[in-house]
Amino acid sequence: MEEKQKYARAADDIDGYGNDMVLYENQTLDWNDRIYLKVHPENDRKLKYWPENPKSFREILEEYTSRSKLIAEELLKSMARCLNLPDDRFLKQYGDRPVIYARFNFYPPCPRPKLVRGLKPHADGTAITILLHDKEVEGLQVLKDNKWYRVPIMPYALLVIVGDQVEIMSNGLLKSPVHRAVTNSEKERITVAMFCSPESGIDIEPVEELIDDKRPRLYKTAKDYLATYFQYYQQGKRPIDAVKI
Ligand SMILES: O=C(O)CCC(=O)C(=O)O
Numbered sequence: 001m002e003e004k005q006k007y008a009r010a011a012d013d014i015d016g017y018g019n020d021m022v023l024y025e026n027q028t029l030d031w032n033d034r035i036y037l038k039v040h041p042e043n044d045r046k047l048k049y050w051p052e053n054p055k056s057f058r059e060i061l062e063e064y065t066s067r068s069k070l071i072a073e074e075l076l077k078s079m080a081r082c083l084n085l086p087d088d089r090f091l092k093q094y095g096d097r098p099v100i101y102a103r104f105n106f107y108p109p110c111p112r113p114k115l116v117r118g119l120k121p122h123a124d125g126t127a128i129t130i131l132l133h134d135k136e137v138e139g140l141q142v143l144k145d146n147k148w149y150r151v152p153i154m155p156y157a158l159l160v161i162v163g164d165q166v167e168i169m170s171n172g173l174l175k176s177p178v179h180r181a182v183t184n185s186e187k188e189r190i191t192v193a194m195f196c197s198p199e200s201g202i203d204i205e206p207v208e209e210l211i212d213d214k215r216p217r218l219y220k221t222a223k224d225y226l227a228t229y230f231q232y233y234q235q236g237k238r239p240i241d242a243v244k245i
């Protein structure tokens, strides 16, 4: 615990160890301890929050970041191709200097799992999220047609979640799913999410080829989507609703 506190999040910061910021009096708190680190662009890293123990942490996270960045770029190309678009259609909006955060989630055993969520229902504000699951303990659920579905554990597999910004770019053809983490009373659970978002300062909007008479434009141009994300998230609202036409 003492070790963790060395990297404690400052009240006005996102990066660091602890819980999420409390922005509203009636905000639902999550049963989750996390360390949140901006890992890309490299110049924006706040190394004072990067744990020095274990010693290999920094090197491994740097490597994991560059590989995650490549995976996200490959996925954006493939997704464009699947929709019969040129490879670079989504990448153009994603930019060369994507904003990537690593979030290490720790869910302690919870005495009231029926009442308390590890993470409240939300959709990710990213372009792409790459999630490494706990090897043994299940907990992620996805909402479809108003029903929650369990995501089975797949040791060492990476789960890809489409984020709001890809939903916007694809004019709603690719959906950003609402998901949540549930708790359990016996076992702790650890997951690592890599949140890959477009370079800051780039406007995100539906690509032209995906707008036509049959499928009108569904989203406004989003400026600095991440900046407003947490205000909505902590109120349990969906930030994407604010840009729907
Ligand atoms: O821990 C999980 O299974 C989900 C994590 C997640 O959705 C998030 O960090 O946004």
Ligand SMILES: [Fe+2]
Pocket (backbone or CB within 6 Å): 122, 123, 124, 179
């Ligand atoms: Fe998420």
